[in-house]
Amino acid sequence: MAEISVGSGSPFTPGYGKQPLVFGGHHEVVAELTSVFETYDFGENHSILISGLRGAGKTSMLGVLRDAAKSHGWFVVSDNAGAGLVDRVSRSTMPQLLESLTGSERTRLTGLQLAQLGLQWTTERTGPEPKPLLRHQLAALAAARDNGGILITVDEVSSGKTRLRELGRFALELQHALEEGLNIMVAFAGVKIDLDELVKQQHLTFLRRSREVDFRLLAPSETRDVFAQTVGLGGRAIDDDALDLLVRVAQGYPYLIQLAGDYAWRHNVTAPQISLADAKDAHQRAIKAVTSRVISRVWDDLSEQDQTFLRALAGGGGRRKMAEIADRMGRSSQYVNIYKQRLVDSGYVQPDGRGYVAFSLPYLDQYISSLGQGDATDDDVQPASGDTWNDYPPPEL
Ligand SMILES: Nc1ncnc2c1ncn2[C@@H]1O[C@H](COP(=O)(O)OP(=O)(O)OP(=O)(O)O)[C@@H](O)[C@H]1O
Ligand SMILES: [Mg+2]
Structure with missing residues (x-):
């Protein structure tokens, strides 16, 4: 980490996607993944799915992984999910990486089907440019460094149809490369629900064995x-x-x-x-x-039903009994449970003791109450123990 001198501005990095100077928490998972970069002993860590709250640090985590991978001599490929992912990587990112290889690294590529790699230094052909295949490019890159490691990070995964289809295509290339025994780690970041959708796609067996990391709040x-x-x-x-x-x-x-x-x-x-x-x-x-x-x-992004649930939860000091929420919504507990689960999956609320549910996104409760639809009664009882936020209530404004 670089020392910053006084007067050069704030060392804090507010805003989405800005790598923090100090990446707090998540020590275990960072250490475990970093050790893979060192030992090539992957275990369950060929594929990582990072999900969690908006602004919880998913993008920053990808940056931490890229830095660690680079410092251990890995190749790094990073992009965002979305239209054109496969093409961008295979037509631009991979050729650039391959072209950055040193002379001696290049000599190891002989015998591979160079024409399929989308490289300028391999082109002595006439006729239309063949479409480079990502799986071959990955194999070539690995071969250049004696099956050296490749970290691939894909951010902004979401369940839009185009994104899923594109990710499916991308993951299929990775699946082939992994079957060839390449030392690839791929880290996806996005909203939990969307990653689940992705895993459902059948040919993507490696995704089923993914390591799932859910980012919430720091202690x-x-x-x-x-x-x-x-x-x-x-x-x-x-x-x-x-x-x-x-x-x-x-x-x-x-x-x-x-x-x-x-x-x-x-x-x-x-x-x-x-x-x-x-x-x-x-x-x-x-x-x-x-x-x-x-x-x-x-x-604003939430559905009306989700909003109704959260309004029924709001104003109780941040926490309420599910039965009470069902009452306030005038719905069956089964119905209410479906909404609870959705909101738990996206990280806005969390189960909190038997039969209770609580807000997990700070200040959402206060925001809803400020909309005037929350109930202002304070019937909250919270146990206080250990390194939890119960001991540090948010200060009054
Ligand atoms: N572990 C961390 N410790 C300290 N600050 C962090 C940490 N992770 C992220 N931040 C900071 O939090 C902010 C949001 O981080 P980031 O953009 O990575 O979140 P995100 O989960 O990717 O958000 P989104 O869901 O919108 O994509 C940034 O200002 C970043 O510097
Ligand atoms: Mg992000």
Whole structure:
């Protein structure tokens, strides 16, 4: 990690897809996948499906993996799911990678069907350009480095028909390459429900054995570490009370950690320490910004039924009995359960003790209540134990 000098701006990285300076949490999975880059002992890690909340760090995780893979000498291919994925990779990314090979790496490619690789340095042919096949290109790339590792990351996976069809085509090429014994790891990131759809496609057996990682919120201690370390790398310090407040504001939500940290950093940028006053200013502004940039969009994307469920959940201190929600909705518990499960899958709510369900996206509860449709009674009882957010309620505005 690079040291940043004071005056060069904030070390925080608010916004989608911005690689954080300090990637908090997820230590185990990062360590496990990094060890694959070192040992080539894949286990269940040929294919990783990263799902989770909007702004929870899926894209950043792909970046962390790419950095780790590169530092161990792996080839890295990255793209977004969507129309043209296979063509982009096979006509542009792969030829570029193959063309970047050193002379001695190239000599190992003799005997392979070079004309199928889409390379300029192999073209002494006349007539139309043959369509390069991704599986051959991957084989060539691997061969250039003695079956060297290749990490492929695909972001923005979603269940739109075009995307799924394209991903199916892409995954089929990978399936062939894996069957040839290539050392490939592929990491997909997207919304959980969509990845499940993808796995359903029958020829994609390797996807069925995927490692699934579901990104939610960071723990309080991990959140604290991100703030403290990021500020430190930025060349400043932070007062304890300011750090406490920022931790409570962020509620472990990565998007909000960066946003709140950034506001606190900028409030009085010439002071050597970030103070409680800076954190208080950041509090107001960060909640406002996350509400308008994230929470309101999440809300607008939800179906009417999902919204009805969440309204029935709102206003109870963040948590309610399922039976009570069914009552408030005037529906059977079976019906209500279907909506609960959908919302659990997309990470907006979580089961919380026997028969209870709770919001898991911070500030969604408050947002819904602010729409005027929530019920303001506070009948909440929460157990407090361990490294959980129960001990760090979000501060009042
Ligand atoms: N583990 C982490 N620790 C600290 N900050 C993080 C972490 N992961 C992500 N962030 C920060 O959170 C914000 C959102 O991250 P990112 O864009 O990776 O989320 P995402 O899950 O891909 O979102 P989306 O669902 O919209 O694609 C960025 O500002 C990023 O720097
Ligand atoms: Mg993303």
